[in-house]
Amino acid sequence: MLRRHWAMILGLTTLFLATGTAFATAGGATGSDVAHEWNLLEELFNPKKTWLLIWFILISGVVVYYIRVASSGKDLKVREIAGLSAVDEAVGRATEMGRPVLFINGILDINDIQTLAGITVLSRVARTAAEYGADLEVPTCRALVMTTARETVQEAYLAAGRPDAYNEDRIYYLTDEQFGYVAGVTGTMVRDKPAACIYMGAFYAESLILAETGNHIGAIQVAGTAMPSQLPFFVAACDYTLIGEEFFAASAYLSGDPKQMGSLKGQDMGKLIGAFGIILGVLMATLSVLFGGGIFETVLVYLSEYMFGDDGFLMTIILMAGGGG
Amino acid sequence: MTKIDLESINVILATDCGSTTTKAILIQKIDGEYRQTHRGEAPTTVEKPFANVTIGVANSVTEVGELAGRKLVSDEGTIIQPASDNEGCDLYISTSSAGGGLQMMVAGVIAEMTAASAKRAALGAGAIVMDVISSNDKRRPHEQIQRIRELRPDMILVSGGTDGGTTEKVVELAELIAPAKPQPRFGSEYLMPVIYAGNKDARGNIEDTLGIDWIDLAVVDNLRPVLEHENLGPARDKIHDVFLEHVMAHAPGYDMLMDWTDAPIMPTPGAVGDILQTIASQRGINVVGVDIGGATTDVFSVFNETFNRTVSANLGMSYSISNVCAEATLPNVLRWVHFDMDERELRNRVKNKMIRPTTIPQSHEALVFEQAVAREALRLAYKQHKEFATTLKGVQQQRTVGDTFSQQSSGQTIVNNMELDLLVASGGVLSHAPRMHQTAMLLIDAFEPEGVTTLAKDSIFMMPHLGVLSSVHPKAAGEVFERDCLVFLGTCVAAKGLGKHGKPCFTYSIEGAISASGSLNFGDLELLPLGQDEVATITCEPAKGYDLGEGPGKKVVREVRGGTVGLILDARGRPLALPDERAACQKTIEQWTEALELYPAASAPEPVGA
Numbered sequence: 010m011l012r013r014h015w016a017m018i019l020g021l022t023t024l025f026l027a028t029g030t031a032f033a034t035a036g037g038a039t040g041s042d043v044a045h046e047w048n049l050l051e052e053l054f055n056p057k058k059t060w061l062l063i064w065f066i067l068i069s070g071v072v073v074y075y076i077r078v079a080s081s082g083k084d085l086k087v088r089e090i091a092g093l094s095a096v097d098e099a100v101g102r103a104t105e106m107g108r109p110v111l112f113i114n115g116i117l118d119i120n121d122i123q124t125l126a127g128i129t130v131l132s133r134v135a136r137t138a139a140e141y142g143a144d145l146e147v148p149t150c151r152a153l154v155m156t157t158a159r160e161t162v163q164e165a166y167l168a169a170g171r172p173d174a175y176n177e178d179r180i181y182y183l184t185d186e187q188f189g190y191v192a193g194v195t196g197t198m199v200r201d202k203p204a205a206c207i208y209m210g211a212f213y214a215e216s217l218i219l220a221e222t223g224n225h226i227g228a229i230q231v232a233g234t235a236m237p238s239q240l241p242f243f244v245a246a247c248d249y250t251l252i253g254e255e256f257f258a259a260s261a262y263l264s265g266d267p268k269q270m271g272s273l274k275g276q277d278m279g280k281l282i283g284a285f286g287i288i289l290g291v292l293m294a295t296l297s298v299l300f301g302g303g304i305f306e307t308v309l310v311y312l313s314e315y316m317f318g319d320d321g322f323l324m325t326i327i328l329m330a331g332g333g334g
Numbered sequence: 335m336t337k338i339d340l341e342s343i344n345v346i347l348a349t350d351c352g353s354t355t356t357k358a359i360l361i362q363k364i365d366g367e368y369r370q371t372h373r374g375e376a377p378t379t380v381e382k383p384f385a386n387v388t389i390g391v392a393n394s395v396t397e398v399g400e401l402a403g404r405k406l407v408s409d410e411g412t413i414i415q416p417a418s419d420n421e422g423c424d425l426y427i428s429t430s431s432a433g434g435g436l437q438m439m440v441a442g443v444i445a446e447m448t449a450a451s452a453k454r455a456a457l458g459a460g461a462i463v464m465d466v467i468s469s470n471d472k473r474r475p476h477e478q479i480q481r482i483r484e485l486r487p488d489m490i491l492v493s494g495g496t497d498g499g500t501t502e503k504v505v506e507l508a509e510l511i512a513p514a515k516p517q518p519r520f521g522s523e524y525l526m527p528v529i530y531a532g533n534k535d536a537r538g539n540i541e542d543t544l545g546i547d548w549i550d551l552a553v554v555d556n557l558r559p560v561l562e563h564e565n566l567g568p569a570r571d572k573i574h575d576v577f578l579e580h581v582m583a584h585a586p587g588y589d590m591l592m593d594w595t596d597a598p599i600m601p602t603p604g605a606v607g608d609i610l611q612t613i614a615s616q617r618g619i620n621v622v623g624v625d626i627g628g629a630t631t632d633v634f635s636v637f638n639e640t641f642n643r644t645v646s647a648n649l650g651m652s653y654s655i656s657n658v659c660a661e662a663t664l665p666n667v668l669r670w671v672h673f674d675m676d677e678r679e680l681r682n683r684v685k686n687k688m689i690r691p692t693t694i695p696q697s698h699e700a701l702v703f704e705q706a707v708a709r710e711a712l713r714l715a716y717k718q719h720k721e722f723a724t725t726l727k728g729v730q731q732q733r734t735v736g737d738t739f740s741q742q743s744s745g746q747t748i749v750n751n752m753e754l755d756l757l758v759a760s761g762g763v764l765s766h767a768p769r770m771h772q773t774a775m776l777l778i779d780a781f782e783p784e785g786v787t788t789l790a791k792d793s794i795f796m797m798p799h800l801g802v803l804s805s806v807h808p809k810a811a812g813e814v815f816e817r818d819c820l821v822f823l824g825t826c827v828a829a830k831g832l833g834k835h836g837k838p839c840f841t842y843s844i845e846g847a848i849s850a851s852g853s854l855n856f857g858d859l860e861l862l863p864l865g866q867d868e869v870a871t872i873t874c875e876p877a878k879g880y881d882l883g884e885g886p887g888k889k890v891v892r893e894v895r896g897g898t899v900g901l902i903l904d905a906r907g908r909p910l911a912l913p914d915e916r917a918a919c920q921k922t923i924e925q926w927t928e929a930l931e932l933y934p935a936a937s938a939p940e941p942v943g944a
Contacts, residue, residue, distance in 0.1 A: 091743040098744065101444040102561055102728040104469065107500035141444065141470050142503060229730055244738045248731040252738065 057321040068282070072275025079267035085274055087262045092231050092249035096130070099205035099229040099248075100137045108204040109144035109179075110134065113194060113219065115210020115234070116187055119153040123235050126260035127209035128154075128161055130233065133263040134207055135165035139174055147180040148197060150190045155182040191215040195222045208232040208247070209256070212239045220246035233259060286317060340807055347398070347406060347413065347423040348799035349391050350602055351378055351430040351591075356387075358394035359799050360402050360423075361814055368810040370818035373794055374398035379587075380432040386587035387432060388594070413594050427806060428595050429798040431602035432585065436460060436577050437519070439487040441467040441511070443494035443503045446727045446745065448532065451557045452493040454722075455531070455566040457643045459573035460604025461488075462630075467510065469503050475510060482514035488581045490516070490526065491569060492540070495533030497559045504536040508543040515548065524584055525550040527576040531557045531569040552576065561728040577601060597806045603632055603643065605801025609811060610634050610758070611641050612804040616812055619755035622781065623797070624712060626761035628652035628691050631715040635723055637748045642723035646715040651763050652691030655707060659684050662710035669912050670706035670779065672923040675699070694766075698933060701768070705776060708763040712780030720747045751784040751908070752830060752883055758820065760792035770898040771861075771932050774823040778902065782910050784830040785883035786872075786892045789823040789899070822897035824864060827872060828904035831880040832856075832911065838877045839905035846870030847896065854905035857922070859929040862903065864896030872901070880907075902930065 079085050103110045112134055114127045131147065138145040145162065149155040159180045166175035183193040195218060198206065206223035208216070208230070216232075216239040223230045224246045232243035233251030243250045251259050261269035290312050297305035314320045346361040346368070356379075360372040374397030379390035392411050399406035405421045408414050414422030438461040442449025449468040456463050464485050467478050490511060494504040511528065518524040530540050530553045537553055544551050554568040578598050582588040592599060600608070606623065614621045614636035623634040629650040634643045648657040659667060664677060680703060687693060687704075695701040727745040759765070759777055767773045774789050783789075796819040804811035829840050833856040843851035847868035854860060864870055874890045876882050882890040894901055906926070913919045927933060 091741045094743055098446070098727055101447055101470070104503060105443050105447050105494070105499050105558070105561060105728060106496050107498075107502070140472075227730060229728070240738075241735055244733060245735050246733075248733065249741055249743070250738075 057319045059321045060316050061319075064279075064282070068275060068279040071278040072272050074271075075274040075278075076268055076271030079270040079274075085270050087258060087270070087273070090251060090255055090259055090262075092233065092251045092255070093259050093262065095229070095231050095249040096134055096207065097137055099207065099231055100134065100141050100143050102229050103138075103204035104141040104143040106204040109146045109201055110138055110205045110207065111194075111198065111201075111203040111223075111228075112145060112147045113206070113208045113210070114147065114149055114154055114158060115208075115212055116150040116190060116215065117211040118151045119157055121211050123211040123256070124151075124154060126257050127233070128157055129260040129264045130207070130209045131158060132161045132165050135162040136169050139166045139169035139171040142171075142174070145179060146197070146201070146203065148183050148190075148194050149181070150183065150185060150187075152182050155180060187213065187215060191218050194219060198222050198226055198228075202226045203228055206230045208234070208243070209251075210234065212236055212243075217242040217246065223247070286312065290317075340809070343424040343807060343810070345404075345417040345423040346425045346427070346803065346807070346810060347395060348426070348803060349394060349428045350605075350795075350798045351380070351387055351391065351428065351432045352602070353432055354378055356390040356394045357795070357799075358391070358398045359794070359796060360398050360404075360406075361803075361810060367817070368813045370796060370814050372398045372402040374401060378432050380585060386590075387430075387585065388587045388590050391428070391591060391594075415596075425596050425803075425806065426594055427597045427799070427802045428591060429600045429602045429605045429802050430582070430585075430588070435462055435603070436573075436581060436601045437462050437464055437486075437488050438491060438573070439464050439467070439482065439485050439516070440491045441493070441507045442532075443469050443500060443507070444728070445470055447561060448493045448495065448558050450727070451564050451566065452491050452531070452569070454564070454642065455493075455557055455569040456491055456573065457645065458566060458604070458607060458641060459570040459577075460601030460607065460643075461573065462645055462647070467507065469506065478510050479514045482511060482516050486517055486519045488519060488527075489573070489576050490528045491573070492528060492530050493532045493557050493569075495536060495556075496561055497534050497556050499533050499535075501533055501536035501539055504532045505539045505543055508540050511549075512543055512546060524580065527552065527580045529554060529569060529572050529576065531555065531572075534559075550580070561726065562730070564726060574598060574600065574604070597802055600798075600802045600805075602798045603634075603645070605798040606632070607634050607641060607643050607801065609797050609801035609804050609815060611636055612801075612808055612811060613756075613815060615639065616808075617755075620750075620753050621756045621758065622716075622749075622754055623758040624715070624761070624764075624781075625795075626651060626708065626711060626715070626759075626763055628762075629654050631711055631761075633715050633719040635719060635749055637723070637750065637753065640723075640748055642719070642748075644715070644719040644722045646711075646718050649711045649715050651704070651708060651711065651761075652687055654711075655684050655687050658707055658711045658714070661714055662707075667703075667706050667710050669919050670709050670923060671702055672920050672927050673699075673702075674920075675703065702933070704763060705767070705772060708776055709780045712776065716781055720749045723747055723749050751782060751787075752881070754783055754785075754787050756788045756790065757781060757783055758790050758792060758797075760795050760797065765791055765793075765795065769932065769934075770821070770823050771930050774826070774899045774902065775926075775930050775932055777823075778826050778828070778904060779910065782828075782908055783826050784828050784881070784908050786890070786894060787826050787828070788895050789826055789897070789902075790820040791823060792819060793821045822866065822895060824897035824899040824901055825894040826902045826904055827874065827882065827892075827894065828906075828908060829876055829880040829882055830908040831876075831886065832907045832909075833877070833879060839880055839907070840874050840876040840882065842872055842874045842903060844870050844872045844894075844901070848901075854903055856905055856907055858903075858905045859926050860903040860905075861899070861930050862901040864894065864901040866897055868896035870894055870896070870901070899930075 100110055112131055115124050117124050147158050159177050163175050166172050183190050206228045212234050230247035231249045232247045233256035235253045258273055261273040293305045293309040297309055344363040349358045355375050357375045359370055361368055362371045374394050376390050376393030380387045392407050395406050413426050417424045438456045440452040440456050442452045445468040449466050453463050453466055464487055518526050527550045554572045557565050557569045610621050610623050621636045625632040627650050631646045631649045648654050695704050724745045724747050729744050757777055764773050773791055777789055800811045800815050835857040836855050839854050839856045841853040847870045872894050874882050878887045884890050
């Protein structure tokens with residue numbers, strides 16, 4: 010798999026270089042020949058997206074590098090997320106109080122990335138619940154999510170050495186209807202009074218209803234979602250909230266899968282490059298205003314139009330030099 | 335036990351029966367104040383051939399009596415009570431840690447919740463916790479049963495479940511104990527005391543499961559009735575009762591000793607904890623106490639009236655010295671030494687100390703090395719203590735939107751060095767250091783106090799006596815603690831934060847018993863003379879980024895107390911960092927050693943191989 014990654018990056022780089030070389034050797038040809046070559050190349054490669062290719066290669070390279078590092082067994086440091094360690098605490102509380110743990114996997118279907126990330130967290134919660142001997146209840150909003158959740162929980166109970174404790178009837182489908190589902194879940198919450206409520210997935214307007222009901226019954230609540238509009242509600246009503254990227258990071262961290270961990274680290278590097286670009290851009294724009302353009306203006310234009318825009322890189326320069334632009 | 339008229343008490347006799355020595359002190363009312371006047375000691379006689387603890391007690395009390403010119407032991411060998419002109423005492427109290435002290439096993443449902451509370455209750459009562467069994471300790475039931483069978487605890491504390499919570503898990507714990515049938519230390523006739531302090535709904539099931547002929551079951555209030563609240567009092571009291579009824583009653587001579595005493599005999603560490611709690615409560619301060627022994631190191635803390643005690647079983651200065659070196663690593667020990675030392679020779683020194691635990695350093699080099707090991711032992715013990723003394727886990731948090739990016743998890747340590755007011759040291763390496771300056775420096779290097787902290791040491795390890803006295807006569811205990819128990823070393827004023835060496839850290843001006851002003855750069859250490867019982871007011875203005883108690887860069891005005899060492903101004907920063915490079919590290923330590931006049935008469939030994 011890793012070799013395939015490298016091969017793909019190498020292939021694309023070779024294609025890029027070969028295209029550039031072919032273009033450069035055409036330097037002695039006439040203007041119409043050059044234009045003809047250019048049209049051919051344009052069908053294979055859009056020179057305006059050159060920087061995009063560079064970023065792609067760079068970030069993919071970093072991701073592949075970190076996947077390799079993670080696969081070699083080296084421990085990749087992931088910042089401690091309070092919400093993550095709170096999962097064990099929440100299950101522990103449920104065990105001490107003799108009450109169930111309620112896990113809500115969001116209201117979207119299995120094709121949503123947040124639902125998948127939630128399933129990874131469910132695996133960890135199920136394993137902890139199996140080890141502690143706590144009851145786990147998972148009402149779902151989609152049939153496919155229920156099936157996936159059942160498989161995941163069963164596997165987790167097996168891994169914990171407690172296959173006998175697995176009860177598939179506690180992972181059930183309620184309804185696809187958003188508020189019908191919420192009514193069903195809140196009814197369960199009020200009746201069974203779970204000691205821990207864990208919300209991991211995509212949520213909409215039901216987030217506050219669920220979280221407030223959980224708060225009212227005195228449960229420890231851990232939420233994780235990448236829906237920006239729902240985050241304030243979860244933060245205010247829950248004990249711990251995994252915010253946006255933290256949710257996916259938690260998923261990767263919990264799974265311990267080298268591919269997920271490496272991707273996480275590689276993406277962080279990509280974000281670091283983006284942040285650096287933003288800081289540099291702001292700095293150049295400020296200096297350009299203060300000192301009246303000049304070199305700062307040129308760098309700023311290159312940053313915004315070329316490096317992070319779609320005016321290309323070598324092609325444009327060469328075309329401009331050859332008069333083809 | 336008859337009711338005691340506190341006003342009529344003029345002479346108090348207290349003993350502490352240790353594993354090797356029985357120590358006795360005499361407290362007398364002089365000019366309306368209680369003062370410790372005489373002290374004596376004798377070998378403990380709990381083992382054969384004497385097999386009677388009262389012989390050692392009588393011997394130590396006789397020594398005190400001879401020194402005081404007062405007859406305290408009758409011709410029959412008993413303590414004379416009440417006091418008359420030149421004879422006897424009004425109150426006799428005792429503590430005991432003979433025979434290994436009180437050894438307990440505790441069990442709870444979740445290791446971080448009820449099991450942690452049970453451990454806190456046992457440690458607070460002065461016990462040594464041999465193991466903690468819980469549902470999530472990753473051991474299979476047969477392994478847990480095997481472990482319980484191997485242990486020979488004096489008693490077992492079972493907790494688990496909130497009131498109305500799980501009964502199934504609690505009964506599972508009881509079902510591990512019943513088949514394990516642990517053998518008590520005091521012979522087959524001894525009924526194993528089991529204290530149940532868990533879910534009240536499970537009491538019936540527990541009685542059914544543990545109602546066995548070899549178990550003496552006692553039921554007390556749940557120590558976690560709800561997860562948000564810890565109720566350790568009833569369990570601790572019951573542990574003390576059971577300690578007296580079962581453990582002490584089966585130890586040789588203790589039945590007689592119990593008849594002599596006017597208050598229940600307490601386990602020694604429990605009594606130390608009691609006096610620290612009393613002092614912290616009376617003065618409204620936060621206190622940390624440490625007792626470093628040969629095999630173990632006890633750390634006690636009272637922060638915001640919450641008491642915690644930990645026993646670091648493998649950190650000590652003789653039997654456990656090898657473990658200290660292994661755990662801390664020799665390079666970490668050597669970073670506190672300001673001259674070259676041969677590692678091979680040091681290893682020999684460590685092993686010799688382990689097999690000859692009563693030896694004391696005979697050379698300057700040996701003393702410096704022993705104190706370096708002590709720093710690491712204390713540092714590790716305090717680290718363990720911080721990890722144990724935490725807020726309760728499993729508690730619901732209250733959040734606002736402002737917490738979005740700063741969600742702190744529960745279970746954070748409650749030990750805050752910036753809020754620490756008094757640091758008390760006891761134990762051979764601290765109490766018997768040739769210079770008090772060395773004791774003070776050991777405490778500062780190991781505990782890294784921040785802000786303004788008073789340093790003191792227990793003069794003759796009197797805290798156990800005063801602990802049990804505080805339960806009978808708190809006023810007398812407080813007065814003796816203040817005047818005779820503690821030897822004040824001085825006050826440490828330390829800035830929190832890190833910076834570049836040579837850059838300004840804080841400026842100070844002092845008024846009162848002494849007048850001085852100046853400034854310290856980062857990395858500096860300064861000692862100012864502020865004598866015993868002298869008080870001054872210090873005003874410090876920290877540089878940006880440094881905190882002395884009021885926040886980074888904010889001015890601090892505090893009253894500081896002098897002592898045998900004086901006022902120590904510490905601008906080395908927190909956390910304390912030493913250079914990685916050996917030569918630079920040696921130079922730094924040498925500067926600090928000179929600044930605090932740690933070894934004034936001694937010159938550094940010749941380099942190895944010279």
